[in-house]
Amino acid sequence: MHQYECACGCHDLLTLEQALELDQRQVKYLHSQYLNKSLVTLLSLINFDTQFVSARGVSVYDAQGNEYLDFLGAYGALNLGHNHPEVLAVIQKVNSLPNLLQASINGLAGALAHNLAHLTPGNLQRSFFCNSGAEAVEGALKLAKIATGRQKFIYCHNSFHGKTFGALSVTGREKYQQPFKPLMANCVGVPYGDLDALKHELMTKEAAAFIVEPLQGEGGIIEPPPGYLAQAKRLCAQYGTLFIADEVQTGLGRTGTFFACDAEDIVPDILCMAKSLGGGIMPIGAYITSDEIWRKAYGSMEKALLHTSTFGGNTMACAAALKTIDVIIRDNLCQQAKEKGDYFIAELKKLKEKYPLLREVRGRGLIIGLEFQQPVSSKKYSFKFTMNLVNKVLQDYVGSLVAGELFNKHRIITAYTLNNPNVIRLEPPLIVTKEQLDRALVAIEDILSTHTGLLSMVGSGAKTVIQKIKA
Numbered sequence: 001m002h003q004y005e006c007a008c009g010c011h012d013l014l015t016l017e018q019a020l021e022l023d024q025r026q027v028k029y030l031h032s033q034y035l036n037k038s039l040v041t042l043l044s045l046i047n048f049d050t051q052f053v054s055a056r057g058v059s060v061y062d063a064q065g066n067e068y069l070d071f072l073g074a075y076g077a078l079n080l081g082h083n084h085p086e087v088l089a090v091i092q093k094v095n096s097l098p099n100l101l102q103a104s105i106n107g108l109a110g111a112l113a114h115n116l117a118h119l120t121p122g123n124l125q126r127s128f129f130c131n132s133g134a135e136a137v138e139g140a141l142k143l144a145k146i147a148t149g150r151q152k153f154i155y156c157h158n159s160f161h162g163k164t165f166g167a168l169s170v171t172g173r174e175k176y177q178q179p180f181k182p183l184m185a186n187c188v189g190v191p192y193g194d195l196d197a198l199k200h201e202l203m204t205k206e207a208a209a210f211i212v213e214p215l216q217g218e219g220g221i222i223e224p225p226p227g228y229l230a231q232a233k234r235l236c237a238q239y240g241t242l243f244i245a246d247e248v249q250t251g252l253g254r255t256g257t258f259f260a261c262d263a264e265d266i267v268p269d270i271l272c273m274a275k276s277l278g279g280g281i282m283p284i285g286a287y288i289t290s291d292e293i294w295r296k297a298y299g300s301m302e303k304a305l306l307h308t309s310t311f312g313g314n315t316m317a318c319a320a321a322l323k324t325i326d327v328i329i330r331d332n333l334c335q336q337a338k339e340k341g342d343y344f345i346a347e348l349k350k351l352k353e354k355y356p357l358l359r360e361v362r363g364r365g366l367i368i369g370l371e372f373q374q375p376v377s378s379k380k381y382s383f384k385f386t387m388n389l390v391n392k393v394l395q396d397y398v399g400s401l402v403a404g405e406l407f408n409k410h411r412i413i414t415a416y417t418l419n420n421p422n423v424i425r426l427e428p429p430l431i432v433t434k435e436q437l438d439r440a441l442v443a444i445e446d447i448l449s450t451h452t453g454l455l456s457m458v459g460s461g462a463k464t465v466i467q468k469i470k471a
Contacts, residue, residue: 024051024063048407055082058432060413068411069436073427076217076249076367079276080327081429087279090323091316099315108318115325116288119258122267126294129286129313133248133274134162136285137211140270141166142307143289144209144242147296151185152207154241156192158419160218161211161246170211172219173419192216193224195231202239209270210236211244214260220420221362221369230264242269242293248285249367252276253328253430256338256365263364269293279324284317333430341365344426344437348444355448368426369417370444372398399424402447410443 022030028049032040043049052068054061058081060068070082080087094108113127128139141153155161155170162168168177169184172192177183186206190197201207214229216222229245236243245268250260252273257263259271270293274285298304311317328334345368348361360371399416403424406412417423428436 024049027051048404057081058429058436066411068407068413069428069439070413071406071426071428071432071440072413072415073429074280075275075425076254076427077275077278078280079252079254079333079430080279080324081431082280084279084281084324084327086327087281087320087323090319091281094315094319097315100311102310106313106315106318108315108322109313112313112318112321112325113288115322116286119325120271120288121259121261121265123290123292124267124271124288125291127286127288128307128309129284129318130274130309131283131311131317132162132285133246133272134164134167134285135309135312136248136272136274136287137161137167137170137244137246138164139307140211140244140272140287140289141170141209143270143287143293143297144244146298146303146306147293148208148240148242150206150208150241152201152204153184153187154198154201154207154210155187155189156212156216157189158192158216158219158222159189159211159213159246160216160418161213161248192219192222193228195228195235198232199235202235202241205239205241207239207241209242209244211246213246213250214263214266215250215255215364215367216419217249217367217425218418218420220371220417220423221367221425223362223364227264229261229266233266233268236269244268244270244272246272248272248274252324253334253337254365254367254427256334256341258328258334260364277321277324278317279320279327282317282320283311284321328430331431337365337430340430340432340434340437341368343434344368344441347437347441351441351445351448355445357448363426366426366428366430366432369423370399370402370426371420371423372402374398374422398422405447406440406443410439410446412440412443 028040040049050062052060053063058069060070060082062068070078098104109129116127117125130136130139145151153170155172157172159170159172161171163176166184168180169187171177172189188201190201198210202210210232212229212232233243245261245266247259247261252258254276255263261268261271270287270289272287277286278284298306341364344366345361345363348368348370352358352361357373358370359373362369362371399422403414403416406414414424414426417425426440
């Protein structure tokens with residue numbers, strides 16, 4: 001590759017043009033050398049290291065021109081699909097405006113905050129803009145602490161709120177927390193859906209906030225018992241604790257309503273959003289709260305700058321968010337998500353009745369989880385070492401095997417959920433067509449009907465997998 005010398009004497013800089021011409025081997029080398037080598041190895045195990053060269057809507061294309069359907073949807077960040085032309089167009093429309101100018105107030109940020117105040121439930125009015133879901137959660141936790149003067153936070157087991165320090169402190173999986181302990185103090189987990197356990201923690205009147213996902217995403221696409229969220233909100237109000245709804249993954253139409261809270265007429269004290277707010281193009285996150293809570297926290301000039309974000313509310317991100325909201329409402333994507341989701345879930349449940357490997361179908365709208373049984377291997381392998389690995393993979397990673405088969409055999413992109421690797425998520429863009437849903441159904445049935453092939457795949461490659469993991 002041609003390289004040039006920069007002013008500091010470095011001979012190894014790559015230009016954008018050169019980066020665009022990198023082949024798959026070169027990309028893997030750069031990631032292994034300068035980014036996360038173990039992640040490259042992990043993705044390589046199930047051939048999730050394909051180089052894609054273009055994308056539009058639900059479809060992405062590899063260097064050979066093969067089409068793949070994206071049913072992962074960037075974990076819910078692609079409600080409008082890849083490279084939505086109207087979102088790209090509005091970014092071009094504002095490219096002559098100042099994108100970052102702190103010595104001013106941004107008109108587009110004001111307009112976006114106005115729209116969110118009208119779209120969110122109840123009396124939610126004042127927004128704070130940042131760049132991601134984890135940042136929105138961090139801001140929400142700080143807001144709750146300063147507004148209430150309390151120190152304690154309550155979260156749910158099996159939850160996921162992000163991997164930054166505060167968000168991780170209220171994320172309910174030990175695997176992610178343990179290497180970084182001690183985390184933020186006074187964070188207590190309770191079982192998702194258990195009102196008695198929540199009440200027990202609230203009764204001390206020490207909790208600043210209870211943070212909860214209306215539907216657990218990384219936990220395996222888990223819905224709470226009917227009425228749980230509304231009763232949890234009432235309990236929080238009774239004991240002076242703020243109710244934070246984390247709608248980072250469920251918001252912007254994903255569950256069939258604009259926000260998942262809308263389905264139960266719940267008005268949270270603080271609502272977090274991100275992912276699809278930027279239309280799959282720009283990073284933007286936000287939390288929104290009531291005027292009363294905002295004034296308690298930051299309602300003076302002395303407190304106005306206690307929590308800020310350099311890139312939060314920048315012009316291009318707000319333009320993308322304004323257009324995203326416009327498209328969701330204009331194209332009735334909430335209703336589309338409900339109707340398509342109802343159809344997809346009903347067809348998937350038919351497969352569950354037909355094939356024992358599919359243990360459960362869960363979800364709402366177009367956020368769907370498929371949980372798989374752990375099949376028992378009866379095949380005799382030559383090496384005890386290989387057999388032990390087969391059993392381990394079958395016990396813990398059936399979802400990843402199914403995702404690998406969907407990807408490599410059927411060119412459909414999915415992934416297992418972070419907190420439950422036996423569940424694969426299906427989160428296609430809300431613009432997905434019935435024909436594309438049917439293509440996924442055919443692929444899933446093919447895998448379910450021939451699932452013994454999963455055993456052969458694991459057994460034949462077990463020793464190679466271990467060698468790669470140890471590399």
